[in-house]
Amino acid sequence: xxTNISLEEALNILLNENSQTEAxxxxxxxxxxxxxxxxxxxxxxxxxxxxxxxxxxxxxxDDIKTASKKVPVTLKVIDFVPAGHVSSKKIKSGEAMRIMxxxxxxxxxxxxxxxxxxxxxxxxxxxxxxxxxxxxxxxxGEDMKVGDIVIEKGTxxxxxxxxxxxxxGKSFVKVYRKPRVAILSTGDELVDIHDVLTDxxxxxxxxxxxxxxxxxxxxxxxMLGICDDGIEDIKEKLKTALSWADMIITTGGVSVGDCxxxxxxxxxxxxxxxxxxxxxxxxxxxxxxxxxxxxxxxxSGNPAAAYITFEQFVRPIVLKKMGKQKYKLMEVxxxxxxxxxxxSSQNRFVRANTYYKDGKxxxxxxSKHSSGVLSSxxxxxxxxxxxxxxxxxxxxxxxxxxxxNYSEVLK
Ligand code: AMP
Ligand code: MG
Numbered sequence: 001x002x003t004n005i006s007l008e009e010a011l012n013i014l015l016n017e018n019s020q021t022e023a024x025x026x027x028x029x030x031x032x033x034x035x036x037x038x039x040x041x042x043x044x045x046x047x048x049x050x051x052x053x054x055x056x057x058x059x060x061x062d063d064i065k066t067a068s069k070k071v072p073v074t075l076k077v078i079d080f081v082p083a084g085h086v087s088s089k090k091i092k093s094g095e096a097m098r099i100m101x102x103x104x105x106x107x108x109x110x111x112x113x114x115x116x117x118x119x120x121x122x123x124x125x126x127x128x129x130x131x132x133x134x135x136x137x138x139x140x141g142e143d144m145k146v147g148d149i150v151i152e153k154g155t156x157x158x159x160x161x162x163x164x165x166x167x168x169g170k171s172f173v174k175v176y177r178k179p180r181v182a183i184l185s186t187g188d189e190l191v192d193i194h195d196v197l198t199d200x201x202x203x204x205x206x207x208x209x210x211x212x213x214x215x216x217x218x219x220x221x222x223m224l225g226i227c228d229d230g231i232e233d234i235k236e237k238l239k240t241a242l243s244w245a246d247m248i249i250t251t252g253g254v255s256v257g258d259c260x261x262x263x264x265x266x267x268x269x270x271x272x273x274x275x276x277x278x279x280x281x282x283x284x285x286x287x288x289x290x291x292x293x294x295x296x297x298x299x300s301g302n303p304a305a306a307y308i309t310f311e312q313f314v315r316p317i318v319l320k321k322m323g324k325q326k327y328k329l330m331e332v333x334x335x336x337x338x339x340x341x342x343x344s345s346q347n348r349f350v351r352a353n354t355y356y357k358d359g360k361x362x363x364x365x366x367s368k369h370s371s372g373v374l375s376s377x378x379x380x381x382x383x384x385x386x387x388x389x390x391x392x393x394x395x396x397x398x399x400x401x402x403x404x405n406y407s408e409v410l411k
Contacts, residue, residue, distance in 0.1 A: 001275065007279065020320070064131065067127045
């Protein structure tokens, strides 16, 4: 079993193992955030007809060539075309039609002149400026043409893509299925969040933090609850989960303590150990195994360690599994507003708060950053990676930070 490996090696092993979920058809709105599994080709022209982009009068450019402030042209208004309606009449020389935004251009007209540039009555309209042919006309197919590939396979579906698919009448969309991720928290000390805290016990927060992390990146968390530090129970729960989950995450019991049985449980199940222990803090004892092409992540039970190792190792794998090509956290250069004086022999991720002001990023560290401290992860929107034996890092120094939550940085 590979052990004590570098961050890069661990990530490479995982990215090489990862397989993509299959494509399924989902209702249009449920496809938001998923990755499109087919090219979308337009089978219509959009707009399907030449249409008016404004409220005004449809006229023939030839009729208004001589129009000027002093000598306006007066045309007879022969019809009114609201959006969604089509005039059965044809504009002949000397005639115009009152037309609303979105309505089909009537036959015989080749320009639209807006209300504001005219004077009108019920019967006629006076025009003061000439317009070139085709002015103010949205042409048939201007947006999309029959046969155009309008969204490529691999695109992450966001609001505009939903709109395009709606325009094409797609009530179902072919996307890669969202992975089902089972979450199991292990430890004799754990009680469920509804239970009373008795001596020596703590509530299981990890399952919830991790479920939220899974949900945030668009996958499906399924909580298996709590397991004691008893190998048979752990194996039983994992075995059941392997029958339906795409991936499993456990927390706790992965270190070198007497009750740390996770690795043993993975092995007894017949899973292949990919690695154990990565050279980083927090979260060193991460163990990852593979069973039937399904990855089983054993994360440290320390809340911050579980959170940070999830972001480094689980997040990219889940994103890649759901077909995303961009799964790295964004990195920016930032100015340090705190100090980090400890020079460590270990690579370390320090939780940080980064904000953006006047074109620059600034980063502060919370005062508490031990791996067992969960509270200061609130407000943490970024991580500062400190390679071993580097530092101290001084106030004012430029550093690189990973952004966990870009929109929170810009707030
Ligand atoms: P372990 O990885 O089992 O050695 O646990 C490390 C620390 O994390 C211990 O202090 C545990 O009590 C704590 N811990 C383990 N599991 C959880 C959990 N699900 N929620 C909150 N804290 C936990
Ligand atoms: Mg434990």
